[in-house]
Amino acid sequence: MKITLVISSLAGGGAERVLTNMANYFSMHGHEISLLTFDDGRSPSYNITGLVKWNPLNISGVSRSIIEGIIKNLRHIYILRKAILNSSPDCVISFMFTTNIIVLMATRFLSCKVLISERNYPKYIRERRIIWIWLRKILYPLADHLVVQTDSIKEIFRSHNRSVQVIPNPVCIDPERIKDMPEVLLTTCNKIVAMGSLTTQKGFDILxxxxxxxxxxxSDWNLIILGEGDLKSELKSRTRELGIEHAVVFAGWVGNPFSIMSRCDLFVLSSRYEGFPNALLEAMCCGLPVVSFDCPTGPRQIIQHGINGLLVPPEDKDKLKRAIQCLMEKKEMRECMGKNAKYVSKRYAPDKIMTKWEKLALGG
Structure with a gap:
């Protein structure tokens, strides 16, 4: 089967990681895979196998006005449609809100099946994107299937498409990558680790x-933050204001976060909202006990409170502090929860998750 995957870029991020893994998985299971991105392809964060035909279209950019935005997007639709036709797909799979809309326009009246997927909690979209929100309501019904990651997000989109399907993210970590030398120097003290883009969504200011x-x-604990983003300078300034800059490591984006996470003692997810947090899954797969805000959506579906981690009310600093403190003080509890956390690798194994995608693509 010929499958064309579309996403804006392969920059570091959860959706990008999942789509890359999907491309590699499908190509290794006998499908002919084309991957289209809107960027220039200069700095992919994830590795693609040689079996995947990757075509960076170099059409991304910022528009200075609504008129310029309309003209650019019409051009994007034309270029994308041409690339899709050249790949001759039986099925097109698109990830992310605005990319989905452009794909639905570009595939209008084509004979291929179209699957679109929302990858985040939709109620936090900025008001200035009202035109895109309107287009989503108009165009999403044209897709053959709309894939979301949790039942609560499915309820939000129930009126957007006749076939809203729930498929969570897969997780799989090569044990050899865990054994690799970390890309950053780790101290011998106890370590809390967190990972994600340095944006308001991820709540690192709270953490x-x-x-x-x-x-x-x-004072025998350090905090390691993996990721890059627009708030890096602001967050670093905050650590200086609080007098903890020597105890907080901003490691930036790393190619192999697993070798770092596996050498830490505790993972914290401080997000204000999520879709289905890859970082949380990956930390648990590495055998880490986790503390997470019970934010919309994902953590509640992944964490069994008191068994493989702790859930606390969203954005509640005091309760987050108490939960982290509890695990700081109780090494046996950390070890027990970390051991239980590893079972997410079976619940969200790639074979289980990708089979669901495959069934939809083939005609399910």
């Missing part, structure tokens, strides 16, 4: 404030 209040009494 830094909470860690600062804990560090006063637990």
């Amino acid at each position: 830094i404030d909470v860690f600062a209040s804990l560090y006063m009494h637990y």
Whole structure:
């Protein structure tokens, strides 16, 4: 079967990682895979196998006005349609909100099946994207299937498409990658680790404030933050204001986060909202106990409270502090939860998850 996958870029991010893994998995299971991205292809964050035909279209960019945006997007639709036709797909799979809309326009009246997927909690979209929100309501019904990651997101999109399917993210970590030497120098003290883009969504401002209040009494702990983003300077300044800059490591984007996470003691997800957090799954797969805000959506589906991690009310600094402190003080509890956490690798094994995608693509 010929499958064409479409996403804006292969920059570091959860959706990008999942789509890359999907491309590699399908290509190794006998499908002919084309991957179209809107970027220039200069700096992919994830590795693609040689079996996947990757075509970076170099059409991404920022528009300075609504008129310029309309003209650019019409051009994008034309270029994308031409690339899709050249790949002769039986099925097109698109990831991410605005990419889905452009794909639905580009595939209008083509004979191939079209699957679109929302990858985040939709209620936090900025108001200035009202035109895109309107287009989503108009165009999403044209897709053969709309894939989301949780039942609560399915309820939000129930009126957008006649076939809304729930497929969570897969997780699979090569044990050899865990054994690799970490890309950053790790201290011998106890370590909390967090991972994600340095944006408002991920709540690292909350985590830094909470860690600062804990560090006063637990100076043998450090905080390691993996990821890049627009708030990096602001977050670093905050650590200096709180006097903890020597105890917080901004490691940036790393190619192999698993070798770092597996050498830490505790993972914290401080997000204000998610779709289905890859970072949380990957930390648990590495055998880490986790503390997470019970934010929309994903953590509640992944974490069994008190068994493989702890859930706390969204954006509640005091309860986040108490949960982290509990695991800081109780090594046996950390070890027990970490052992239980590894079972997510069976619940969300690639074979289970990709089979669901394959059934939809083939005609399910």
